[in-house]
Amino acid sequence: MTNPAVADLIARSNRLGADPKNTNYAGGNTSAKGTETDPVTGEPVVLMWVKGSGGDLGTLTESGLAALRLDRMHSLVNVYPGIDREDEMVAAFDYCLHGKGGAAPSIDTAMHGLVDAPHVDHLHPDSGIAIATAVDGEELTKKIFGDKVVWVPWRRPGFQLGLDIAEIKAQNPQAVGTILGGHGITAWGDTSDECERNSLWMIEQAQAYIDEHGAADPFGAVRSGYEALPEAERRAKAAALAATIRGIASHDAPMVGHFTDVDVVTDFLAGEKAPALAELGTSCPDHFLRTKVKPLILDLPADASVEDSIARLKELHEAYRADYAAYYERYATEDSPAMRGADPLIVLVPGVGMFSYGKNKQTARVAGEFYVNAINVMRGAEALSTYAPIDESEKFRIEYWALEEAKLQRLPKPKSHQGRIALVTGAASGIGKAIATRLAAEGACVVIADLDLEKAQAAAAELGGTDVAVGVAANVADEAAVQRAIDEALLAFGGLDLVVNNAGLSLSKPLLETTEKDWDLQHDVMAKGSFLVSKAAAKALIEQQLGGDIIYISSKNSVFAGPNNIAYSATKADQAHQVRLLAVELGEHGVRVNGINPDGVVRGSGIFAGGWGANRAKTYGIDEAELGQYYANRTILKREVVPENVADAVYVLTGPELSRTTGLHIPVDSGVAQAFVR
Known part of the structure; x- marks a missing residue:
């Protein structure tokens, strides 16, 4: 059963953290003190629960708290070796922990444990830090708050700062909090509600004083020519600069942008x-x-x-x-x-x-x-x-x-595609969706591009929030539409690393029934579409100077001459040769270009759902429901190919293991001897 003090602390923390005027994401910490029964002695013990290292107030749960025995926290004062060695006290917090689990105590733990108040908040509100960073912050603190808030000169967070604030509270019983020079605010209260009221009062009082007494033009006169451009113009310029700036920010290590x-x-x-x-x-x-x-x-x-x-x-x-x-x-x-x-x-x-x-x-x-x-x-x-x-x-x-540095070293090892930004065309369903899903699972940021914007956005939402994936409209046969999609990718994640040319369709017809319109449609979407996407993406990849990958989802039909399939197979052969041509041309920029030749991907395939399956089944004289197994039976491995198998190939080709491979076509067809590439 959750201790009432803990329940109040979490509720208070979530309320404070939900409003950005109170504190920034993952900034600040809160605490509460209360009594529980020691399971070893059966006696009551006074504990302090405090937000642990790296947590966020707005989303804090009980698992994000560190629980410490208050008597042992206070005993640390007796072994404190002085400010020159105060960092050693962080390790000592571990010897004050009560029970198993919970979060690691943060550097601010001493502030909460040593201040003699049942509830303590330490926050980073903009209004409070404005006072804390003013050259005359101490005088402003007195003007704004009187004797209810006390100024604390800048001191690096740590044990000594906790001692300083504890002494200030002891010497100023009328005070409800402090302004920490250059840093933020700390407030306290006898109850959780009182502590929250005191925090909010300090924040609101500071902002009200700024609003009433502040200059109208704190940043000085507006510089002629430096005003914001009209929205469409500034976003177009942002997209045009994004690849360059991402390259600048990623000189030492690849970065994702916002x-x-x-x-x-x-x-x-x-x-x-x-x-x-x-x-x-x-x-x-x-x-x-x-x-x-x-x-x-x-x-x-x-x-x-x-x-x-x-x-x-x-x-x-x-x-x-x-x-x-x-x-x-x-x-x-x-x-x-x-x-x-x-x-x-x-x-x-x-x-x-x-x-x-x-x-x-x-x-x-x-x-x-x-x-x-x-x-x-x-x-x-x-x-x-x-x-x-x-x-x-x-x-x-x-x-x-x-x-x-120790906190950074504790971070989990990044996934294989963390920091990489991928754009997958035709990704609202089928093979494209499976590819996008796999890349996101491996840590990539994914742009799902599809002719149907609503479906693209829905597919992106399934992968998580906009920090993971976004959906954009993309008619790959339209050069302007392709550029808009690339620009949206650049604005969403700051750059581009990995492009998968997957958008496609097929009409299964023999030569004499294939119309010029059939031919043009398939070549526009796949041959021309892949060319337009690769061209627009290559410009960003080259400007970033970070290398990258372009993947073509071609087909077994690019090398295999099957019946009743002239338009589709011809355009797939076009795509296959684009792989070779671009591998040669873009290699000097570190951009690898590879292809994947799937076959018989029936389940989840948008192409098969669009009537292609029925036509192919008719060609082979079988029921459409038997098509997947028919394709599997004619392969060497006798195993059906599903979209996730193609996604696996994309993952391998774009991961670290094949970093020296370009111009390659990988068959994902369970083995079709007639389609062996080499």
């Missing part, structure tokens, strides 16, 4: 103070750990051409890398972790918006959300005073903190 053009971002970039503020970087540890200490900002107006913007972005990237390396060298010590990469995680383009990056889509999206938080913080601080983030030496101490 794009946003919300007003918060474009208004900031239009202000005359934007370049200087961006250079100062973020302040709250949660912010800069996910966005790096500062972004890369393009110093050209909104109407700069795509070509000029690309050229300048590449120049700025070199300067950014040199600057970051110098930052690392300034503060690194012998025991510092190795530099994790010198590429930006946030790239700002005036008039267009913000590109943010991470090892997966969620991380990239959250990084962007954090930088929006940072913009809001700068706005509030500049509206009242002057934005003054913590010193970069302190940022380095946190970014390359041994405890932070």
Whole structure:
């Protein structure tokens, strides 16, 4: 049975975490203290439940809490070796845990355990951090809150900060919380409801003061020519720049991207103070750990051409890398972790918006959300005073903190396709859907492109949220429609790594019954369609300079001369030779091009459901229901081929095991000797 204190804590945490004005994703932590019976002694024991490391308040459950004995937490004060060795106390938290399971205690555990209050919240609200990062934050704290909130000068999170806040509470019994310089807020209460009220009061009071007393133009005058472009124009420019910027962010390691053009971002970039503020970087540890200490900002107006913007972005990237390396060298010590990469995680383009990056889509999206938080913080601080983030030496101490490095090392090993962005045509059903499903399961971000937008979106929804897959409309026989689909992929995930030309149809007719319309339709969709998709995708792949894969789902019929199948087989032969041609042409860019020749894929096949199956069954003189087994019986292995078998081949061809293979056709047909490629 859940302890009432735990139930109240989870409910409070979920409410606070559901509203972004209270705290950012995975930011802050909450706690409650209460009594349970010790199963060993049968005696009551006072425990503290606190959000564990890496959890998110909005989605917190009981399994995300760490449970610690409060008496043992307090005893740690007696063995605390001092601030120079305070990191050792994190390991000591393990000796205070009560029972099995639960989350790992975070660095903020001491803050919650040492503060003498039954309920404690530590949050990262934009309004509170705005006060915390103002150059005169201490004076503003007194003006805004009187003696109910006490200023705490910046100190890196840890045991000493917990001692400091505990002392402040003891010396200020009238106080309900603190502003942590450069960082956030902490509030407390005798009940869960009181603690939540105090947190919300601090957040709302800070925002109300900013709204009433803040300057109307905290980012300065609007720079002429730097205003947001019209929506269609800025999104078109964003798509045109996406591959270049993704390549910039992925110089050291492949990254997935996220794009946003919300007003918060474009208004900031239009202000005359934007370049200087961006250079100062973020302040709250949660912010800069996910966005790096500062972004890369393009110093050209909104109407700069795509070509000029690309050229300048590449120049700025070199300067950014040199600057970051110098930052690392300034503060690194012998025991510092190795530099994790010198590429930006946030790239700002005036008039267009913000590109943010991470090892997966969620991380990239959250990084962007954090930088929006940072913009809001700068706005509030500049509206009242002057934005003054913590010193970069302190940022380095946190970014390359041994405890932070240990957290990164505990992350699970990435899946084979994590960080890869795939576009699969004809993916709302059949073979294409099976391919998209397999790639998503292996960690890829997937764009499901299909002639039917509703079906594409429904298929994407089955794979998860938009951090996993999106559905787009794509008539592969229309060059403009193909480019729109590629652009949507670039805006959805920041780039493109893997393209599967799967869209297809077939009309089974003998030569004399095959019309010109039949011929053109099949060649438009498969031969021409594959060409158009590969051409549009190749432009992005080459610009990114990250290599990539193009896969053609051809057919056994590309090499086997079967009856009553002139148009379909001819266009499949066209696709098969495109594989060879593009493998030669794109190899110098690290792009591998391979093909798969399936046969007899009846179950789940869109082509067979469209009448092809009935026609082929008639050709072979059997019932349509027997077609799958008929195809299986004529193979060497006597095994039916299903869409998932083709998906397996795509996975192998695009995974790490065949990284030196290009120009290959793999048969997935259970063995048809007449169709052996070699």
